[in-house]
Amino acid sequence: MWTEDKLDALLSQPSEALIEDIKALSGDIILLGAGGKVGPNLALMAKRAVQAAGVKKRVIAVSRFSDPIARGLLENNGIDTISADLLEEGALEKLPDAENVVYLAGRKFGTGDSACLTWAMNAALPTLVSRRYKGARIVAFSTGNVYPFMPVASGGADESVAPSPIGEYAMSSLARERVFEYAAREYGSRVLLLRLNYAVDLRYGVLYDLAKRMLAGETISLEQGCFNCVWQGYVNEVTLRALLLTESPAKVLNITGPETVSVRYACEQLGKALGVTPTFSGTEKPEALLSNAAACFSHFGYPTVSLSELIKWQAQWIKDGGRTLNKPTHFEERKGNF
Helix, strand or coil: CCCHHHHHHHHCCCCHHHHHHHHHCCCCEEEECCCCCCHHHHHHHHHHHHHHHCCCCCEEEEECCCCHHHHHHHHHCCCEEEECCCCCCCCHHHCCCCCEEEECCCCCCCCCCCHHHHHHHHHHHHHHHHHHCCCCEEEEEEEHHHCCCEEHHHCCECCCCCCCCCHHHHHHHHHHHHHHHHHHHHCCCEEEEEEECCEECCCCCHHHHHHHHHHCCCCEECCCCEECCEEHHHHHHHHHHHHHHCECCCEEEEECCCCCEEHHHHHHHHHHHHCCCCCEECCCCCEECCECCHHHHHHHCCCCCCHHHHHHHHHHHHHCCCCCCCCCCCCCCCCCCC
């Protein structure tokens, strides 16, 4: 049976490779925007890796911390937490110095209703952060949404494909990348931009979204007929190990799973595990939002949790009454309206 503690333990389990990298990494680690979907278990993995490595290194988590469960998880495990609205004047100047910055802050949902706040979070704030942490190693989260739709048979966009963002969320995400690229060029910062496509945490993700719709008796649209997804624990590990891969000029790295996953297939497999029969509408378009993470696998190896395991785990999490973060991916959106 799944429990929150079991899930958090799996998501934050550091590998031997990460522990060795932490030994080689100088300086403290600060995570900006650490209270969201990714941050809590990423910070926890960093802390566990530091402890296992036997080194002295602070792990500092900064967020508004609207979720008290997330803050409690961090503080109960010895992680320094700082409550701050990073857009407030003077907030960044009050933060401690750190050689290593993981940038998680950003906004996606609600862009259609308040685009200005999305641009402030995704483009203006990185400008302030890059100035505050001049010369640091910076791993900044971005998104595969900056890429154009790719033919399903193409294997997805690799890092050589020119961005062609659709909608203001994707545009502002590309702006975030450009700001950090500027920091690498002008301030001597070493930067790696992680373009992520759909992490699976069991409390959120594409698989969760599909399963809940099926259980609610909703029809699944097949227009966005394929997607990529990847175990969140793998994302956490790659993020921390990527601090040693940062460069000036900035480096871009896709991170997702190795499969081009059919929506139809995922629903059928989830349906078998949950005892429901999916109903579909429409037909698969020949293009979808897909990324190729071959370069990531070359650096860090393949995810240790397979797609079939993720599907089984997701179904069981729901059957066991596991909670949701209520943050749907909207992976099916094709016009950029989030």
